[in-house]
Amino acid sequence: MRILVTWRRVLIVVAALGAGGLLFAWSGLFNVAASSGHWAITDWFLHWVMQNSVKTHSMHIETPDISSPALIHRAAGHFETGCVPCHGSPARRQDLTVLEATPPPPPLLNVNEKWLPHHQFWIIKHGIKYTGMPGWVALERDDEIWSMVAFLRALPSMSAERYRKLAFGDVAFMSVKGESADRLLADCARCHGRDGAGRPNDAFPLIGGQGEAYLLNTLRAYAGGDRLSGIMQSAAARGSDADLAVVARHYASQRAAVSTAPLDPALVTQGERIAREGIKGKSVPSCLSCHGAAERARNPHFPNLDGQHASFLETQLLLWQKKARGGGPYGHLMQAVADRLSEDEIAAAAHYFASRSGAR
Ligand code: HEC
Ligand code: HEC
Numbered sequence: 369m370r371i372l373v374t375w376r377r378v379l380i381v382v383a384a385l386g387a388g389g390l391l392f393a394w395s396g397l398f399n400v401a402a403s404s405g406h407w408a409i410t411d412w413f414l415h416w417v418m419q420n421s422v423k424t425h426s427m428h429i430e431t432p433d434i435s436s437p438a439l440i441h442r443a444a445g446h447f448e449t450g451c452v453p454c455h456g457s458p459a460r461r462q463d464l465t466v467l468e469a470t471p472p473p474p475p476l477l478n479v480n481e482k483w484l485p486h487h488q489f490w491i492i493k494h495g496i497k498y499t500g501m502p503g504w505v506a507l508e509r510d511d512e513i514w515s516m517v518a519f520l521r522a523l524p525s526m527s528a529e530r531y532r533k534l535a536f537g538d539v540a541f542m543s544v545k546g547e548s549a550d551r552l553l554a555d556c557a558r559c560h561g562r563d564g565a566g567r568p569n570d571a572f573p574l575i576g577g578q579g580e581a582y583l584l585n586t587l588r589a590y591a592g593g594d595r596l597s598g599i600m601q602s603a604a605a606r607g608s609d610a611d612l613a614v615v616a617r618h619y620a621s622q623r624a625a626v627s628t629a630p631l632d633p634a635l636v637t638q639g640e641r642i643a644r645e646g647i648k649g650k651s652v653p654s655c656l657s658c659h660g661a662a663e664r665a666r667n668p669h670f671p672n673l674d675g676q677h678a679s680f681l682e683t684q685l686l687l688w689q690k691k692a693r694g695g696g697p698y699g700h701l702m703q704a705v706a707d708r709l710s711e712d713e714i715a716a717a718a719h720y721f722a723s724r725s726g727a728r
């Protein structure tokens with residue numbers, strides 16, 4: 369028997385298949401139960417699609433130098449709150465409940481055999497649809513996402529003891545009780561320490577002895593999404609406004625630490641000129657006209673930059689240039705200043721402020 373294929377017949381078949389599909393969807397016969405899992409072939413197919421998608425979309429991404437150990441410190445505390453509830457850690461087995469998801473979150477033990485760093489970057493940044501794997505809170509903060517990649521590279525061979533030290537610092541593991549503000553402070557202290565001096569490296573900014581008004585505005589800006597950081601937005605949003613005020617007061621009352629990272633003396637000299645005189649031809653004002661000790665006493669919303677890690681100051685200025693910093697109610701003042709600086713001038717100003725220890 370010969371069947372004549374005509375456009376009309378093709379259209380009728382396509383329409384019938386479409387109607388059949390809709391009827392099946394409408395009938396409710398398709399089973400969305402996570403408890404039934406996927407057939408092996410469906411599981412293979414979906415992961416094949418996922419792997420191809422990740423590889424194609426991350427093709428253009430170049431991996432920067434992520435060998436600094438400070439990056440592992442920076443991401444570890446956030447891994448504990450943002451990733452461990454699904455993926456577990458060397459110090460905590462995965463929860464049995466999340467293992468009943470379809471697909472279940474993998475324990476990340478062979479994550480470095482399966483994926484190259486730029487694949488991991490893409491997965492952490494964007495998440496994976498239909499799986500529960502979320503994207504990064506601040507998509508603008510590639511620098512933070514790379515720190516998480518650096519952490520994942522080290523994770524599979526990490527002992528439970530080392531993991532605890534990285535993710536909890538000196539805070540006793542899971543043992544904090546008391547008022548909600550005490551518990552919030554213990555959370556901050558995992559990364560910043562109770563004194564605000566962070567780690568011996570430049571993983572975290574020095575926040576001890578910073579002005580109270582600036583600290584509170586900054587925490588509110590993070591919590592409200594006006595300052596961008598996947599790590600700090602989550603941390604600040606865990607506190608009520610009243611508790612943020614308590615921890616701001618606590619850190620303002622601590623003795624200020626001073627960065628011990630090595631500095632380039634030539635940059636310090638160049639930076640001192642910019643900080644004192646500004647840059648005439650480019651209408652850059654003197655930095656000390658706002659960040660000097662007397663000026664801060666007059667306006668408590670101007671942060672103290674003295675002795676801060678140069679790498680942190682530099683990152684903040686570069687973020688402003690990319691419109692990716694945000695800030696508190698006075699943050700717009702800095703946008704105009706940062707936009708006028710070259711990368712060399714940013715490095716110089718950062719090195720100069722890091723070298724200042726007297727006024728802190
Ligand atoms: C709500 C649960 C959940 C959270 C929170 C979560 N993930 Fe995932 N993640 C998943 C699931 C589910 C998958 C598996 C996707 C799949 O099978 O395709 C996954 C996959 C991954 C993968 C790919 C692993 C592989 O073997 O293919 C990486 C890497 C990853 N997650 C890292 C992270 C990091 C880093 C964080 C924290 C910033 C995080 N995840 C937070 C659920 C989660
Ligand atoms: C998981 C680690 C982690 C936790 C927990 C954490 N922080 Fe942070 N904090 C960071 C990192 C990383 C940065 C740098 C963020 C950036 O680049 O914007 C930061 C930045 C800050 C800043 C900005 C400093 C400046 O000079 O601009 C303040 C203030 C701060 N944190 C206070 C706190 C307080 C208070 C808590 C507790 C409510 C807290 N942090 C919890 C890691 C953490």
Ligand code: HEC
Pocket residue numbers: 586642643652653654655656657658659669670671673681682684685694695696697698699700701702705717718
């Ligand atoms: C008109 C006042 C003003 C001048 C001039 C000024 N700043 Fe600022 N600066 C601020 C304010 C206000 C903030 C806080 C922004 C926020 O986060 O809300 C700030 C924040 C910063 C930060 C981020 C600090 C942190 O802890 O996150 C850096 C870095 C900085 N300024 C560097 C400079 C440099 C370098 C110059 C000179 C080239 C300069 N500033 C000139 C007002 C000023």
